[in-house]
Amino acid sequence: MTEEIIIAGFGGQGVLSMGKILAYSGIMQQMEVSWMPSYGPEMRGGTANVTVILSTERISSPIVNEYDTAIILNQPSLDKFENTVKPGGTLIYDPNGITRHPTRTDINIYSIEATEEAANMGNTKIFNMIVLGGYIKVKPIVSVENVIKGLEKSLPKRHHHLIPENKEGVLKGMQIIQVKK
Amino acid sequence: MGELRLMKGNEAFAEACIRAGVDAYFGYPITPQSEVIEYLMAAKPYETTGMVVLQAESEVASINMCYGAAGAGFLPATSSSSPGISLKMEGISYMAGAELPLIVLNVARGGPGLGDIQPAQSDYFQATKGGGHGDYRMYVLAPSSVQEMCDFVLIAKEMAFKYRNPVMILSDGVIGQMMEKVELFDPIPRRTIEEVEKQCPWATTGKKPHRQRNIITSLDLDQYKQERHVLKLMDKYKRMEEEDVRYEEIQTADAEYLIVAYGSSARICQKTIDLARAEGIKLGLLRAITVFPFPSKRLNELANQVKGMLAVEMSAGQMVEDVKLSVNCRIPVYHFGRTGGVIHTPTEVLEAVKNLLIK
Structure with missing residues (x-):
């Protein structure tokens, strides 16, 4: 089993850290993982993206041009990556700020109102964990328990008191993700 | 572990x-x-x-x-x-x-x-x-x-x-x-x-009474001595080629075509090998682990087996020259790669294999 994922959005949305937590969750599940960020001019103001690969086998190329799953958090990323999802693949997006919605009919499209939900919960910082929760609901490749372990591994000890609210975000995301109508 | x-x-x-x-x-x-x-x-x-x-x-x-x-x-x-x-x-x-x-x-x-x-x-x-x-x-x-x-x-x-x-x-x-x-x-x-003094008797660790002073320099104004020094260096590089070449072969045993790559490009090409094999193309990969010394000897042997080689590197074509020298132009050798910071994808490499190597 190999899952190739692109996560893309604005810098500051927690795109890279979401990818890192997902990669650590994979390690907790004894999988091979790779995490390849965009580190170029785009992360210096603008869009940020990261390719995460989770696999039960040795990972060949960390660079791929089509993905099993795209997690899209802004319009420029949707424009750029909608067509890179493999036929039959999955696209998850937060409709907040999206004016041109995805149109493909050969992939599974889910929407998750994570920006709105994070605001409702009074904690905009758990936005990315809500999205991650949505992802593991539709693609249960890693378990919630291993995501929490991944969080513990990727957060420095001094931030470990934030784990309960992040867990809450993951669980909320699992509840609110829905098939796009 | x-x-x-x-x-x-x-x-x-x-x-x-x-x-x-x-x-x-x-x-x-x-x-x-x-x-x-x-x-x-x-x-x-x-x-x-x-x-x-x-x-x-x-x-x-x-x-x-x-x-x-x-x-x-x-x-x-x-x-x-x-x-x-x-x-x-x-x-x-x-x-x-x-x-x-x-x-x-x-x-x-x-x-x-x-x-x-x-x-x-x-x-x-x-x-x-x-x-x-x-x-x-x-x-x-x-x-x-x-x-x-x-x-x-x-x-x-x-x-x-x-x-x-x-x-x-x-x-x-x-x-x-x-x-x-x-x-x-x-x-x-x-x-x-x-331990440093024992391992490096040539080093400037402070002159001891029983030995000459050590001098660290790359300068010798006597050209004949400098020539001898350079020849000594050359012997060293020859020894590297004899004793410490490193490479990895992936699916070369039955390969009819060969990709030569190193570093991140070799990772990308591993996926190309999988894609090619799924289409029935007998493609193998030689990954140079040392690029100096270069695995020339092994490439020369593989030239007896494969119909052609493709050097895949994220440059306008540099390692390809070493591949050509390794096989003495006995078989066709081509280059493919994106450059200037663009990374080629596994499918782009497969297209190049088909267009350049197999034709």
Whole structure:
């Protein structure tokens, strides 16, 4: 089993850290993982993206041009990556700020109102964990328990008191993700 | 089993330097390798192992600090990315001339000039053909995973002392910035001063009454003596070719066509092999682990078996020249690769295999 994922959005949305937590969750599940960020001019103001690969086998190329799953958090990323999802693949997006919605009919499209939900919960910082929760609901490749372990591994000890609210975000995301109508 | 961590290639190199017992790191930040010095500064090895970590005022200063440390028998490391490596080349040439150990990491980016900050393999000529002035070579390792960014520090350490010569780890922005699972080796203590003196009787460790003074220099104004010195260096590089060529073969046993690649490009090509095999194309991969010395002998043997070779590198075509020399133009050899910081995809490589190699 190999899952190739692109996560893309604005810098500051927690795109890279979401990818890192997902990669650590994979390690907790004894999988091979790779995490390849965009580190170029785009992360210096603008869009940020990261390719995460989770696999039960040795990972060949960390660079791929089509993905099993795209997690899209802004319009420029949707424009750029909608067509890179493999036929039959999955696209998850937060409709907040999206004016041109995805149109493909050969992939599974889910929407998750994570920006709105994070605001409702009074904690905009758990936005990315809500999205991650949505992802593991539709693609249960890693378990919630291993995501929490991944969080513990990727957060420095001094931030470990934030784990309960992040867990809450993951669980909320699992509840609110829905098939796009 | 050693400790498992999820790390960037740059961080793995930094941690490996501490664990390998490297004596000093002198560097200067540049994207995409700044995590090396960031990691070392945060890890503070000077408080535990006594390893010196210092951010110099420039690349030129940092390589000359390495020159000084190595002259005293210590093992220094430095790192930079392409434009910064160019600045270090004078010092590297001096260290090769003075026969000193050094580990230097290049996390290469697009060039020439300042180029851009995206991954590239267009520093191959610089790394393998000398780079600085004069008749010299570096022993050059090309890691293709974060694990190898860690493990190759140990090989680099061994080779730097075996040959008393600078060793380069030639990486790029993909391997430097990517995070993968790494199994860290157990720490090796740094040598004591007594051990340094024993291992490096040539070093400037203070003149003892019973021996002549040691002089570290790359200068000899007597051209005949200088010629003898250069020939001695050449013997060393020949020995590298005889004793320490490293490569990996993937699905070459029944291959009719062969890709030759190194570093991150070799990772991308592994996926191309899978795609090609799924279509019934008998494609294999030779991954050069050392790009100097180059696995020429093995490529020459494979030329008896395959119909053609494709050198796939993120450059406008540099390693392809070594592949052609290896097979003496007995079979067709082509080049494919994106350059200037663009990374080719596995499917682009497969298209090139079909268009150039199979036709």
